Amino acid sequence: MIKDLSGLLDKKYNELIVDEVITPDPLKRGGDEIVFCEPVSISGKLYRLEEEVVFFSGTVSAKISTFCGRCLAPVEEKVGYDFDEVVYAGGREEDYDLIIEPTGEGFDMEDFILNVFHLKLPMTFLCDEECKGLCPVCGTNLNTSECSCNEAQIDERFAVLKDLFKDR
Ligand SMILES: [Zn+2]
Ligand SMILES: [Zn+2]
Structure with a gap:
């Protein structure tokens, strides 16, 4: 118009x-x-x-x-x-x-x-300031469910620690 x-x-x-x-x-x-x-x-x-x-x-x-x-x-x-x-x-x-x-x-x-x-307009909008987003590994929506990708990373770190202590 x-x-x-x-x-x-x-x-x-x-x-x-x-x-x-x-x-x-x-x-x-x-x-x-x-x-x-x-x-x-x-x-x-x-x-x-x-x-x-x-x-x-x-x-x-x-x-x-x-x-x-x-x-x-x-x-x-x-x-x-x-x-x-x-x-x-x-x-x-x-x-x-x-x-x-x-x-x-x-x-x-x-x-x-x-x-x-x-x-x-701002470049991005959020559904909530606290939005946890999607898991970058498996794509699970972390607001509504959990995935085990994070745990796997922690397990890896423990594995490294285990290796450190192995020879003692
Ligand atoms: Zn969101
Ligand atoms: Zn995941």
Whole structure:
């Protein structure tokens, strides 16, 4: 959905209040996919900082669904971030480091939202701070069951000790 900025650029008004709800496509990040399980709320203010340069300052909030970075269990979490970005720079995009490509006299709101989340979301989510993850040897989920890989390592250490004492 393209947000039209022509009224701001033509100086019909100096600011434009934004209060919208949008459901973007899932955000792909590396091999992960972050799904928006509820519509994303975006609110804030578009304003002309100088001739042909429009800022967007506001907040996005959403409920996302992804997977635990340690045990791969599904995780749903509410997230919200403030942003303050240039969305239009009248051909001087390189001076302002835009996170989106302007489209005509506007910008694509869904692209903007995806890029804000791309920048602000933490690299990994956890199902729980205390998540024990998967056993790196056998893949058992250590939150719900135990495996004997650790014991085997301890047995090896005992075996070394036994060898040490063998000749006494
Ligand atoms: Zn986990
Ligand atoms: Zn194991």
